[in-house]
Structure formats: structure tokens, C-alpha cells
Amino acid sequence: MARRREVVLIVIALLVIVLDQVSKHYVVLYLRLGVPWNPIESLSRYVSFTYITNKGAAFGIFPTLSTFFTIVPIVVVIMILIYYRHLSNGQWAMNVGLGLQLGGALGNLIDRIRVGHVVDFIDFKVWPIFNVADSSIVIGVAILALSILRDEEKAPQQKVSSGSLEISD
Secondary structure, three states: OHHHHHHHHHHHHHHHHHHHHHHHHHHHHHOOOOOOEOOOHHHOOOOEEEEEEEOOOHHHOOHHHOOHHHHHHHHHHHHHHHHHOOOOOOOHHHHHHHHHHHHHHHHHHHHHHHHOOEEEEEEOOOOOOEOHHHHHHHHHHHHHHHHHHHHHHHHHHHHHHOOOOOOOO
16 A cells, blocks of 8 residues: 555655656747737736746745755755655655645756756746746645644544543644
8 A cells, every 4th residue: 555655655756757858848839028918919918928947945935045056946846855755655745735736846856957947938927927836836835734734623622532631633
């Protein structure tokens, strides 16, 4: 069972990396830097593909700390792998969330190592431009947070249902 869990983590991370890197490859190949492209013109007010580069953190903040933001994903990957080893077999949602985060962190790390910056291109006009790896990280964090909240909600019920008179908040 643990082997199957590891396969899920690895497959999700690899799918994210492949989707992220392939999409960035086509963006760099076919889009001009800073020029929006709208495959569906009627949606151009809401979304476009705009190729930009990002040497900083999320949303381009702290662009002068590029080396620091190359080290951070390495630390994050190590922390994800350590945390993952402590999951029980029944925590599939957390496994998926960690796989998404792992793939996203590695996808952006590949960019930083390979070209010295992250390629961003998804532009919803009301939000800073981002990429597939960024989306995976955010979705993974949301899944992880919801899983933790769900587990915390179950914890008091488990104490009561086990016959204990202890009440916890």
C-alpha cells in the first residue's frame, strides 16, 4: 500500500512538471515577450497568454534575490518529502496535495536552473501573471489545508465516539 502511495505522489509530480515545462517551452517558442495573445478574442478582456520572465518570488516581488529563490524550492522539496514520509496510507488528499506542490516547486526550480528565471504566461488581468507550476502549488496548498481542517473536525468526534468522556475543542 505504501508503494502505491509513493507512485501516486511521483506520478502527480511528474505530470505537473511535464505539463509545466511543455507549456513554458511553447510559450517561449511562439509568444513574444510582453505581448498578449488571445486564442479566443471574445475572452481577451478576462484572460490572455502573456509571456513574461520572473527572477523574483511569486508575482515578481524581490527580483534581486534570484539566488535565494533558487535555494528556497530545494528546501521546500526536502520538506515535502520529509512530511510525506509521515503520512498514513489513508491520507490520499494530502498525498495529492503534496504531489502538486512537489511538481510545482520542481517545475519552477527547473526554470531557474536552466534559464535563470521563471517563465510566466497565464494572465487573468486582475491577478499577477503566473504559470502551471504556480497553479499546482496553490491548488496543492489548498488541498493540504482542507485536508488538515477536515482531520481537525474529525478529531473531536473520534474522541467522543471512542467512549471517552473527554471533550476537546
